[in-house]
Amino acid sequence: MEKRFIYADNAATTAVSEEVLTAMLPYFREGYGNASSIYKLGRDAQKAVETAREKVAKALGAEPREIYFTSCGSESDNWAIKGTAELMAKKGKKHIITSVFEHHAVLHTCEYLEKHGFEVTYIPVSDKGLLDPEDIRKAIREDTALVTIMYANNEIGTIQPIDEIAAICHEKGVLFHTDAVQAVGHIDIDVHKQGIDMLSLSGHKIHAQKGIGALYVRKGIALPNFVHGGGQERGKRAGTENVPAIVGLGVAIEAATRDIAGKNAVITPRRNRLIDGILKLPYTRLNGDRDKRLPGNLNISIEGIEGESLLLLLDMNGICASSGSACTSGSLDPSHVLLSIGLEHAVAHGSLRLSIEENVTDEDVDYILEVIPKVVDRLRSMSPVWEKMMKGQKYA
Ligand code: PLP
Numbered sequence: 001m002e003k004r005f006i007y008a009d010n011a012a013t014t015a016v017s018e019e020v021l022t023a024m025l026p027y028f029r030e031g032y033g034n035a036s037s038i039y040k041l042g043r044d045a046q047k048a049v050e051t052a053r054e055k056v057a058k059a060l061g062a063e064p065r066e067i068y069f070t071s072c073g074s075e076s077d078n079w080a081i082k083g084t085a086e087l088m089a090k091k092g093k094k095h096i097i098t099s100v101f102e103h104h105a106v107l108h109t110c111e112y113l114e115k116h117g118f119e120v121t122y123i124p125v126s127d128k129g130l131l132d133p134e135d136i137r138k139a140i141r142e143d144t145a146l147v148t149i150m151y152a153n154n155e156i157g158t159i160q161p162i163d164e165i166a167a168i169c170h171e172k173g174v175l176f177h178t179d180a181v182q183a184v185g186h187i188d189i190d191v192h193k194q195g196i197d198m199l200s201l202s203g204h205k206i207h208a209q210k211g212i213g214a215l216y217v218r219k220g221i222a223l224p225n226f227v228h229g230g231g232q233e234r235g236k237r238a239g240t241e242n243v244p245a246i247v248g249l250g251v252a253i254e255a256a257t258r259d260i261a262g263k264n265a266v267i268t269p270r271r272n273r274l275i276d277g278i279l280k281l282p283y284t285r286l287n288g289d290r291d292k293r294l295p296g297n298l299n300i301s302i303e304g305i306e307g308e309s310l311l312l313l314l315d316m317n318g319i320c321a322s323s324g325s326a327c328t329s330g331s332l333d334p335s336h337v338l339l340s341i342g343l344e345h346a347v348a349h350g351s352l353r354l355s356i357e358e359n360v361t362d363e364d365v366d367y368i369l370e371v372i373p374k375v376v377d378r379l380r381s382m383s384p385v386w387e388k389m390m391k392g393q394k395y396a
Contacts, residue, residue, distance in 0.1 A: 005318045008360060009353075013205065027244040036231075049247075050064065052250025055251070065234070071212065076202070077148075080148070080198040080200060081113070085118055089118075094119060094145060096146050096147075098123070100122045101340040102179065110148075123139060128158065129158035145175070147165065147175070148178070156341070157294035158288040159293060180199050185205070197218045207252045209245050284302050298354050300351065301348065304379075306379070317371045
């Protein structure tokens with residue numbers, strides 16, 4: 001078996017595409033103007049920013065004036081949540097609803113608000129990693145300022161019933177924000193049709209560069225400024241525009257949303273083959289609903305091994321994968337997402353996430369399915385936990 005290099009960690013980040021880089025390059029040297037300057041060099045930069053805004057808006061079914069550029073998905077989440085909190089606190093509404101398995105950009109923002117006089121309700125998810133919209137209905141109160149629920153989970157890829165949640169929020173007159181960082185480019189989104197009030201996205205998950213994001217805010221919502229300073233982004237988010245990154249995001253989102261169904265028709269069968277192949281190993285389980293999940297995502301717990309060791313051995317075989325969220329790897333705590341769907345600590349520790357795109361070929365899938373059983377066998381043969389399991393002893 002010849003060693004290959006396979007990048008199967010697109011949920012962590014993606015490479016800047018050729019198309020995106022080509023579009024960005026002129027704005028580093030020839031087109032370096034400040035988008036606020038009135039001479040042609042500046043006006044051209046401004047035009048490029050507005051063209052990108054139109055592309056982002058079109059990809060989401062929004063209007064250009066509803067799109068604000070930010071520095072990343074985390075900033076978009078922070079702005080939407082803290083901004084709405086500030087806005088609604090003036091009306092005496094200091095209650096926020098979110099889920100237990102959000103990304104830390106949302107969870108830590110909610111925890112911050114709890115320290116500043118807000119109350120947060122954390123909605124649980126089922127063992128399949130899905131939220132019940134009725135739980136949200138029950139949690140909404142007179143003083144609820146915001147419901148913020150992720151579109152698709154970054155670890156287990158489960159897609160939440162966003163349309164139903166949005167409908168409940170509207171019925172109850174509560175604003176609804178969704179962190180769609182993992183969903184954009186993989187699922188068709190139309191914010192107006194779906195009744196989404198605010199949506200966060202990030203460039204580096206869709207082949208734009210790291211450090212660029214956007215927040216969609218439905219017109220009519222007077223979200224307060226987040227970054228104070230100059231009058232950029234219609235006075236809402238100060239800071240000289242990162243023109244090359246913004247241009248790149250526009251091109252990236254246009255490309256990512258061009259043919260979502262076509263891409264998914266290629267990715268999903270390969271992903272399913274990976275799931276079925278890995279699940280042939282004893283003591284494994286798929287985390288998250290099999291169908292209501294991102295097309296390229298699989299997350300499998302492999303008992304009797306440590307996720308980190310698995311990743312190292314996969315890396316030695318040229319496979320880039322992840323165990324839990326990229327942002328939490330390096331921490332010894334098991335993933336809050338895996339615990340939220342009811343996994344025991346020991347099982348959560350031995351989880352593998354692969355997130356593939358269409359460049360992972362059928363031959364790559366064959367290769368991964370050849371490497372994983374060997375690596376797992378090797379790790380289990382050295383594992384005291386596995387030895388105890390095989391002797392029928394309790395190990396957790
Ligand atoms: N939200 C989700 C669901 C994510 O997966 C990530 C990144 O992994 C973020 C937010 C943060 O995005 P960024 O890295 O652009 O700050």
